[in-house]
Each structure stands twice: as C-alpha cells, then as structure tokens.
Amino acid sequence: xxxxxxxxxxxxxxxxxxxxxAADAExxxxxxADALGFNFFRGSKRYVALEAAKGWMAKLPAExxxxxxxxxxxxxxxxxxxxxxxxxxxxxxxxxxPEFCRRLAEEGIxxxxxxxxxxxxxxxxxxxxxxxxxxxxxxxxxxxxxxGRTCPWGIxxxxxxxxxxxxxxxxxxxxxxxxxxxxQAVRPFGVDVTSGVESSPGRKDHGLIRAFIAAARS
Numbered sequence: 592x593x594x595x596x597x598x599x600x601x602x603x604x605x606x607x608x609x610x611x612x613a614a615d616a617e618x619x620x621x622x623x624a625d626a627l628g629f630n631f632f633r634g635s636k637r638y639v640a641l642e643a644a645k646g647w648m649a650k651l652p653a654e655x656x657x658x659x660x661x662x663x664x665x666x667x668x669x670x671x672x673x674x675x676x677x678x679x680x681x682x683x684x685x686x687x688x689p690e691f692c693r694r695l696a697e698e699g700i701x702x703x704x705x706x707x708x709x710x711x712x713x714x715x716x717x718x719x720x721x722x723x724x725x726x727x728x729x730x731x732x733x734x735x736x737x738x739g740r741t742c743p744w745g746i747x748x749x750x751x752x753x754x755x756x757x758x759x760x761x762x763x764x765x766x767x768x769x770x771x772x773x774x775q776a777v778r779p780f781g782v783d784v785t786s787g788v789e790s791s792p793g794r795k796d797h798g799l800i801r802a803f804i805a806a807a808r809s
Contacts, residue, residue: 611638661681
C-alpha cells in the first residue's frame, strides 16, 4: 500500500487520509507524509469528487503514494479507480468479500483491507483477503473511518504479533498527542490519521499535520 519500501523497517509509514484539496495535500507532502488518502465514498463527510479533483491530484509527486478509499465499490468502479495514473492503491472500508479481494489481487491491483475492531474476536478467524496490507481501525455504527475513536491498542498489538507477514496499518482516533504512544504500544508498519489533524471534516490543520508526523517519527 505504501511506496518507499526501502525505508528502514523501524521507521513507521505515515498516511494522511481524508484529503480533499490541493493545499492540504501539498502540506502533508511537505511535512513528510508517505501516503495520502482520498475518499471516493459519496456517504463520507470527506468525499472528494473525482472529476473536480483529478487535475490537482495528477500533479502530486509520484514518490508519495496516493490511495483511493472506497466503501463497497462495485467491480467496475474499483477497477476504474485503480487504473488512474495517479492512484497507487485502493483501501477497502466496507464489507468486501474475500472473492472480491481475490479478483483484485488476480488483476494485479494493490489494495489494503480495513478491519474494524471492537474485541479480540473481531480479528480471530478472519477470512483470507489476499492483501499483504490491512488497516486495523476503530468500529462505529454507520461510519467507515474518520470517527475519531481509538482502536483497542492491546488487541491491535496481539494481531501484529500473530501476523508477522502482514503490513498492519493502525488507524482510529490517532492525534499528535497519542501517536507516539500508539506506535510504541502496537508496533505497526504504519499509521493512518484523518480527524486527528483536521480543523473541520475534510479541512486539515497544517500545524497538526506537521506535529503528527514529527511525533510519529520520534
């Protein structure tokens, strides 16, 4: 999901999600983000219309991964998004089936599957989603990421330790104040933040982005 895999293993990757405008994207890149997330789910408070945004998205630096966040997209939509020259991967936040994920993998489409967590049972006996990258996120009825609620870190750590072959991205309720502690507690491959660096839904606070990335790297 994240480019730059030649980076030191101990260095957590940082994804700034819910980007809706060029200024926020450029600030995140300036402060050192490894990846940006764009929400193409129409039900999201951070929805970005592709036709309106593709011009500035296409101008973003190639070395920063660009991730299309979707919720239960149909096959044609998923394939079309993945084919965009400025999109590197999909992030699936809905009830996508293992069969759907298998088809993506067979097509060579890079993707991460988000797993909402409430209890340890949430991560037990998971079906095989055919992705090396998973996003361990908080769970809240009717919301698909960006809720501001933290994921249970102890459960996430157990999942990381039990699945050394997976790239686990920790999401849910992360902020500049708690991200360093979250990384120490969970030891994820990377962290993913949305509401924790916002002034309002879909609008980033550039000072918070800078502080978040600095804290994650500390």
